[in-house]
């Protein structure tokens with residue numbers, strides 16, 4: 001297991017360099033206004049100020065030198081005055097606001113995490129739950145409902161789902177109840193308790209994945225229920241309930257857990273569309289804004305943190321996979 | 337003969353499929369005494385497995401349906417009893433060993449857990465007692481280091497070992513009857529012999545009755561006290577092993593015996609399969625269902641289906657000419 005984890009961590013190294021290098025190249029050749037111009041908007045900065053900023057951010061250097069500086073900043077081992085020392089990774093400062101990138105990301109990340117966790121809970125509870133009901137009562141009314149609604153849901157664009165929810169719960173309901181009962185549709189604070197602001201974005205973020213989780217659960221469970229070992233369990237006198245909970249579910253959920261875990265990774269990498277629709281100041285929103293402002297330090301820093309988050313989640317998914325499936329834990333191969 | 341333990345009476349199991357009604361089992365009658373081994377033989381698709389699954393309540397319904405007849409175990413109907421009652425019987429008083437040991441054990445549960453399960457369900461044993469008993473069972477079926485093997489998972493066991501585990505599981509609650517559905521077909525020859533030997537040993541010690549389903553007459557010759565020959569969902573001959581090997585009355589049984597590898601001749605290609613195909617179970621031919629493949633077909637065979645008739649004490653055959661001495665002389669094995 002330890003060896004396996006080590007190998008996964010090592011595999012991460014080329015991925016990390018590949019992604020960040022690609023980003024640097026894109027940033028360097030990206031058309032459009034340069035970062036310093038963006039900072040001043042309509043105003044024109046004096047040449048001296050401009051030059052000072054360009055120097056400060058190393059924008060006059062070739063891209064590979066900028067990349068080197070970025071990597072050196074990230075490295076926890078640093079050479080200062082000819083001696084080695086340990087320092088916390090440095091993500092640089094924002095060109096647009098001059099604030100430290102780590103501070104900006106530190107503000108945004110909790111929002112993303114909160115949203116992702118709530119969305120994952122929704123996805124796990126409703127996705128797996130609907131999948132189980134649908135499989136156990138195959139071809140029943142509920143199965144038809146689940147099958148139809150999930151196939152519609154997976155084909156809807158996320159932002160459209162978000163906007164429909166905003167319209168229904170925020171506008172229509174407000175009018176229908178004379179302003180008594182409705183949900184906030186934008187931002188993170190105001191007259192409502194703070195969880196209220198998370199409800200619609202979390203549902204939006206979870207919607208498509210919940211549909212997928214339900215479909216995977218359903219098809220896996222149906223497949224597992226037809227396996228020989230389920231027949232063996234029944235032949236032993238295990239009740240239908242015992243068959244489902246004790247024998248079928250653990251087998252059927254292995255791929256579902258993988259899917260949900262990887263999905264959590266994707267959500268932690270920021271939900272750009274959802275966060276944009278709901279003005280949710282998370283990491284996706286922050287990076288999207290930074291791209292528009294050509295505020296590259298934030299983009300690089302954000303992507304770096306995202307990469308690490310995704311790597312850690314994927315590792316956790318692998319570990320939980322092994323915990324669920326002994327064939328992976330112990331390696332396959334019979335002995336007599 | 338010892339007291340009657342199980343009696344099967346005109347059992348009919350049909351499958352309602354899109355193509356029509358598959359009469360998988362269409363009127364099978366026999367009885368089984370405690371301690372006795374009944375061999376059930378017949379070609380693939382003759383309904384051997386389905387008739388056994390019906391007793392265990394394991395026929396998938398739909399498409400399956402018990403169309404008629406009854407099976408009674410010590411006077412209680414296995415067909416008409418409630419689901420709850422049946423659960424108390426299956427794995428407890430009657431147990432089953434399946435054909436494919438590779439897929440019949442749950443891959444995510446420890447062997448000990450799977451072995452202990454019937455003990456906990458039927459004998460109300462606690463976790464520890466059941467686990468300890470599971471160790472004894474493993475020992476009993478000849479698996480070395482049972483204590484450590486209990487903690488193993490199925491994929492860590494070879495096919496032969498898994499079948500031993502399946503047998504241990506079947507005898508866990510000391511049932512009166514074990515149905516073994518081709519328990520050795522998936523194993524190679526030496527392991528086959530070991531597994532059969534094991535079953536014989538257990539039977540000798542515990543007085544178990546065994547229903548041994550197979551298409552291997554060699555296994556029958558080895559194990560069975562009595563033999564049921566099935567063809568196209570019906571019993572075509574039933575008698576003691578001795579009666580059948582010495583004096584079979586049904587041309588189909590002759591064909592089966594004839595297809596055994598012969599050691600007493602130097603004839604090439606030892607195995608001589610019966611010519612022709614088994615009939616479609618959806619459109620059974622009028623008259624005798626073996627008629628189209630029978631070398632001795634007469635007019636009556638094409639118009640009326642022969643009933644099982646007693647040809648000698650405890651020996652019955654479903655052939656119009658079962659008592660016809662002239663035809664019997666044609667039996668290819670008459671000399672053997």
Ligand SMILES: Nc1ncnc2c1ncn2[C@@H]1O[C@H](COP(=O)(O)OP(=O)(O)OP(=O)(O)O)[C@@H](O)[C@H]1O
Nearest residue numbers: 351358360379380381382383384385386387399617
């Ligand atoms: N779930 C099912 N749906 C439809 N038909 C079925 C089903 N299960 C079995 N049958 C049919 O019932 C018939 C009898 O099958 P069964 O498995 O009892 O044969 P068998 O004698 O055990 O053969 P084998 O030696 O190959 O195991 C076959 O024609 C099969 O196609």
Ligand SMILES: [Mg+2]
Nearest residue numbers: 384385386517
């Ligand atoms: Mg079979």
